[in-house]
Amino acid sequence: MSASTVVRQETPAPKFTHALSRTQRLVSARMESALVGDDTLLAAMRYAITGGKMLRGFLVLESARLHEVSDEVALDAALAIECMHAYSLVHDDLPCMDDDDLRRGLPTLHRKWDEAMAVLAGDALQTLSFELLANPKFGDNTLTLIRMLAQASGKDGMVSGQMLDIAAETSPQPLTLEQIILLQRRKTGCLISWSATAGAVIANADTEPLRHYAEALGLAFQIADDILDVEGDAEKVGKRVRKDAEAGKATFVSVLGLDAAKTRAQQLCNQACAALDIYGDRGETLREAARFVISRDS
Numbered sequence: 504m505s506a507s508t509v510v511r512q513e514t515p516a517p518k519f520t521h522a523l524s525r526t527q528r529l530v531s532a533r534m535e536s537a538l539v540g541d542d543t544l545l546a547a548m549r550y551a552i553t554g555g556k557m558l559r560g561f562l563v564l565e566s567a568r569l570h571e572v573s574d575e576v577a578l579d580a581a582l583a584i585e586c587m588h589a590y591s592l593v594h595d596d597l598p599c600m601d602d603d604d605l606r607r608g609l610p611t612l613h614r615k616w617d618e619a620m621a622v623l624a625g626d627a628l629q630t631l632s633f634e635l636l637a638n639p640k641f642g643d644n645t646l647t648l649i650r651m652l653a654q655a656s657g658k659d660g661m662v663s664g665q666m667l668d669i670a671a672e673t674s675p676q677p678l679t680l681e682q683i684i685l686l687q688r689r690k691t692g693c694l695i696s697w698s699a700t701a702g703a704v705i706a707n708a709d710t711e712p713l714r715h716y717a718e719a720l721g722l723a724f725q726i727a728d729d730i731l732d733v734e735g736d737a738e739k740v741g742k743r744v745r746k747d748a749e750a751g752k753a754t755f756v757s758v759l760g761l762d763a764a765k766t767r768a769q770q771l772c773n774q775a776c777a778a779l780d781i782y783g784d785r786g787e788t789l790r791e792a793a794r795f796v797i798s799r800d801s
């Protein structure tokens with residue numbers, strides 16, 4: 504186990520590993536068919552979507568599977584959230600935001616092309632998310648999926664979290680734990696919650712258990728990201744590390760310290776798993792995903 508590992512993972516996660524590679528295969532193939540063409544904007548959009556873990560797409564397909572919704576039906580929702588997430592990263596890396604040069608082991612989009620291309624590819628990825636959801640396959644739930652994604656992404660969700668994150672860099676006082684939790688819920692948690700509940704929405708089923716799972720998972724995910732920034736290896740993580748403290752970011756690690764942040768991540772993982780009790784064994788792939796989230800090295 505490498506020193507960069509966030510929390511020790513003693514057990515393998517065969518179901519999750521299999522489902523994640525399947526997601527990567529399916530979403531990548533669907534992305535190729537949705538973005539055919541050789542103009543630069545399309546090339547930049549494909550570049551932005553490629554190479555990530557596709558954890559959010561996995562959550563969509565897995566929450567769908569849990570409710571007997573086929574991959575065929577759920578796939579456009581999985582691609583939609585990966586487009587939204589990719590857009591958030593492309594903009595997050597811009598010089599006016601986190602000013603990063605490396606993403607997923609490759610130059611960030613504005614480094615590969617330029618800032619205008621990064622802004623525009625991000626914009627087009629965001630609108631593509633909604634285009635993918637405006638799909639007869641989702642029947643009566645189409646508008647719910649669209650409204651929930653708009654809420655998760657915008658002024659009450661991801662963009663608001665990004666705003667709080669940037670504002671915290673120059674805040675005269677360090678943020679309190681409560682303020683950091685709010686920031687991280689919005690910045691990272693909202694898109695993860697949308698992903699984990701999408702399958703239940705499509706199936707007209709109760710979203711509450713998955714919402715509880717995702718709330719804990721989203722925070723655990725961001726704590727792991729913050730810990731990786733401190734302990735991770737840039738080669739494996741695929742992005743620059745040891746940048747949060749330098750930039751004055753408010754993170755779980757900055758307020759709790761490393762050890763307490765790790766303990767908190769483990770508690771949140773346990774909470775996420777407990778929220779799946781109602782699904783019995785059928786929830787095992789999602790439990791494995793929660794354990795992966797806190798033990799990942801990339």
Ligand code: IPE
Pocket residue numbers: 554555556557558588607690691724725728801
């Ligand atoms: C990174 O997300 C950004 C955060 C929200 C912390 P991921 O770690 O899911 O990034 P990719 O998609 O796998 O590259």
Ligand code: IPE
Pocket residue numbers: 591592595601603661665690691728742
């Ligand atoms: C990014 O958070 C969150 C969003 C893009 C919404 P970070 O700034 O911590 O992500 P990394 O570390 O650059 O991937």
Ligand code: MG
Pocket residue numbers: 595601668
């Ligand atoms: Mg950021």
Ligand code: MG
Pocket residue numbers: 595596601603
């Ligand atoms: Mg960043």
Ligand code: MG
Pocket residue numbers: 728729732
């Ligand atoms: Mg980070």
